[in-house]
Amino acid sequence: MSEPVLDVRGVVKVFGDNAVLRGVDLAVGEHQVVALIGGSGSGKSTLLRCASLLETVDDGQVLLDGEDVTDPRIDADQVRRRMGVVFQAYNLFPHLSVLDNVTLAPTVVHGRPKAEVRDEAMALLTRIGLAEKAGEYPDRLSGGQQQRVAIVRALAVRPRVLLLDEITSALDPELVGEVLAVVREVAAQGMTIVMATHEMGFARQVADTVAFLDGGVVLESGPPQQVLGDPVEARTRQFLSRVIDAGRL
Amino acid sequence: MDQGVGLPEPSALELSRRAWRRSRARRSTLIGLLSTLVFAVVAYLVVTNAPGWPRVQTTFFSPSVAWESLPLILEGLWLNLQVLVLGGFLVLVVGLLVSLTRTLRGAALAPLRILATAYVDLFRGMPLIIVLYLVGFGFPALGLQGMPTSPFVLGTVAIVLVYGAYVAEVFRAGIESVHPSQRAAARSLGLNHRQTMRIVVLPQALRTVTPALLNDFIALQKDVGLISVLGALDAVRQAQILVGQSFNFTPYVVAGLLFVLLAIPSARVADAVSARARRRQQSGSLL
Structure with a gap:
């Protein structure tokens, strides 16, 4: 892999006395689609908010095209102009x-x-x-x-990278498909994408890498067939079996 | 900084970032102090070197007159405070009752609703000073038995009449701001109109309107000075008498500043309450 577009290194985010992220590492290469999966409260959204500088990290670095964007000396507005973010609740004006x-x-x-x-x-x-x-x-x-x-x-x-934060979670089931179709097309055009999602089937089809967030770290990541089909970690298996029980895979 | 058990230790990079942010914060504080100081000095020099300044000073800011007038004005202010506390309480009661009356349903209660609406329309539109004259001078002129004649009582009544109408509308806005789904949920649980209002709607409405109520309270704080037109020996009236005796306007300034001093804590409380409400609202919408 050439130099990653987005490189998250040891990112820590603490709310009060709760460390939501405890050292997350995640490298996203050009034209790559990375799906973040994990239970609710596992820090998927927080990680995306840190990457888009909507939150200040409490430790670690986020590099965009090799530039440390968590350095307080840089102009955060300048950095955000190079990223696209889509929120769960649309947030259209x-x-x-x-x-x-x-x-x-x-x-x-x-x-x-x-x-x-x-x-x-x-x-x-x-x-x-x-x-x-x-x-x-x-x-x-x-x-x-x-x-x-x-x-x-x-x-x-x-944008250099598109960050999608559970963009189908607030939708009625019959509307999920049309949104995912757009994401699929955008990915096919070569956009670099990081998406937090509960749509395991979609992650399997579209993502190049699936990263499982648990306990504030990326516990397991790899090609979707491996992480979703034959996970190494017991925690990942546990999470996926719960998802299957809920009929979402 | 103690981060509690189980939290990761900050790295050297993070420590350096924190140090940099601290130094930036110090720098902006310093710049703020410096620019304020420069501004204050310039303002001071401009004012004190203005041609008419000595005359302005003796007419409005005479320290000796201020000192001599302070005890009487403070004594008057005590009366204002009594009107404020009693009136403020009664305003809340009247406002709440009238706003609740306006939310009542049912054809039989139409007269009550109309009465409440008429009251609000009338007293929200009428100048406080006219209500003060009508109540303060008009009621005693009726010569009815048992009619109080004290300007304290009549002034409070007039103020409560006018402010009650304002506050009733604030309460009503708050009640209407509670989303209908809350009422639906409460009624679906079998709560009746009264219970729904008391347990579900009003607590939420009160939260929404607290900033607006505090704003009205600050307005009330200065309007209690208007009872002086009825002859009550309050801070304003005392200042007026003192001005007449000394041919110097400093007592008015003293009384005015005392009212300002009274309002500042309330304004800060109002700011803090609205800030808290805003934060709560925002944390609710952040996903």
Whole structure:
């Protein structure tokens, strides 16, 4: 593997007296898709929030293209411009139309010409089949449509890495498929992706690497066939059997 | 820093990052102190070198007049405080009762609802000073037996009438801000309207409206000074008398500053309460 796009080294995150992350290591190479799995409270979301600098790490480093972005001397805004984040609850801006949601960052933050950004945003919206919703406001869209717009909004800044934080967890089951289809397409186009997910079937199909988070560390990681099919660690087996019992695999 | 048992020891890298953040924090504190100091000195020099400053000083900020007027004004302020505490309590009671009346359902209770609405409309729109005149001078003029004539009592009544209407609307906004699903959940458990209000809706509504209530309380703190128009010997009235005796406006300044001193703690409490509410709201939405 060449130099990783995103390199997490020994990241620690403490809330009060609870160490959620106790030294997480995770390297994500160019065009790689990494799926983070683990029980609720295992730190998947916290890890993504640390990587996107929405939280300050309490130890360790996060490197983006080899640059230490956890160094307090760097400009965090500058770093966040190179990452795309999609949240569990969509977090679209309710007072802006779908198109304005998508064009906001490229025009305001990146200062790119409006017309060009608009055309690009429309092309992206067309790709996810929502071009005719460009003028609508988010509350007129279904959850699945909103989440697809949120993915496009994150992609519009041409990020180096896309961080997806359990993006289907708040959706009705019949809407999960359309969102995952978009992720699948984005991955096929070569985007580097880290996603926290409960969709084991999807992780198996799309991810190059599955990392199992437990007790604040990456307990086990490897190709999906191995981690999901034939895990080494007892804790991983235990977790997967619970997921199977819940009918999610 | 003691991080408790089981927490990882910080690495040298993390220690250096913390040291850097600390030095940055120190630097910004220093810059803040310095710029404040420079500003204060410049402001002081500009004011004291202004042409009319000595006259302004003797007219408004005479230390000897201030010192002499302080005891009487403080004595008056004690009356204001009594009105404030009694009035504040009654305002809460009236506001709560009126807002609850407005939420009552049922056709038979329509007159009560209309009465409550009319009360709010009337006293929210009427200037406090007119209510004070009407109650303070009008009621005693009726010459009814047992009608209190003390400006303290009548002033409090007028203030409660006006502020009760404001606070009733604050409470109502709070009650309406509680999501209908909460009411649905409570009613589905078999709680009746009363129980739902008391156990489920009001506790949540109170939390939401506390910042607004504290804001109204601060407004009330200064408006209790208006009972002076009824002749009550409160801080404002005492200051007025002293100004008349000394031909110097310092007593007004003293009384005004005392009201400000009274308001500052309340304002800080209000800030703290809203900050806490904001934090709670945010931690709820962070995933």
